[in-house]
Amino acid sequence: MTTPEVHPMAAGHIPSYVVAADGSDFLFNFMAVFTVVMVLLIGVAYFSLHALPERMAHKSNHPQFQLVGILALLALFTHNNVFWIAAILIAGFQIPDLVSPLRAIADAIRGQRGTAASPAGQGTPPQPIQGSASAQGQAVAGGADR
Numbered sequence: 760m761t762t763p764e765v766h767p768m769a770a771g772h773i774p775s776y777v778v779a780a781d782g783s784d785f786l787f788n789f790m791a792v793f794t795v796v797m798v799l800l801i802g803v804a805y806f807s808l809h810a811l812p813e814r815m816a817h818k819s820n821h822p823q824f825q826l827v828g829i830l831a832l833l834a835l836f837t838h839n840n841v842f843w844i845a846a847i848l849i850a851g852f853q854i855p856d857l858v859s860p861l862r863a864i865a866d867a868i869r870g871q872r873g874t875a876a877s878p879a880g881q882g883t884p885p886q887p888i889q890g891s892a893s894a895q896g897q898a899v900a901g902g903a904d905r
Contacts, residue, residue: 806835809831809834809835809843810831811847812827812830812831812843812846812847812849812850813827813828813831813846813850815827815847815850815851816828816849816850819850819853821849821850821853822853822854823849823850823854826846826849827846827849827850830842830843830845830846830849831843831846834846
């Protein structure tokens with residue numbers, strides 16, 4: 760066997776990306792591996808970005824953690840960015856508690872009126888304070904009905 764002779768017009772150096780006679784294609788193999796790695800990296804970045812509001816809410820122990828998680832999932836599956844923006848805004852800011860000051864004001868007014876404040880969440884009406892005129896009148900009226 761003799762070695763094949765090089766064509767007289769061939770270049771002295773052939774670049775590495777030119778396919779060799781044995782069928783090995785370095786550029787194709789490199790691009791196949793590169794494409795698979797890039798698809799995986801882009802997927803990881805995409806899912807990490809969509810999990811960002813949920814991680815923020817979890818770190819700060821946000822009271823609306825479940826709402827943030829639902830909005831992030833809706834944004835992931837529907838590709839609707841409004842849900843993701845709403846989730847990141849809710850996770851980033853604490854909604855002020857407006858009920859507690861109003862409840863304190865109502866309890867203070869009840870205290871000035873002469874009735875005891877009822878605990879939150881119970882449906883029992885406030886009991887009158889013993890010794891007031893309205894409490895004595897109710898005791899007499901309650902005893903007459905029996």
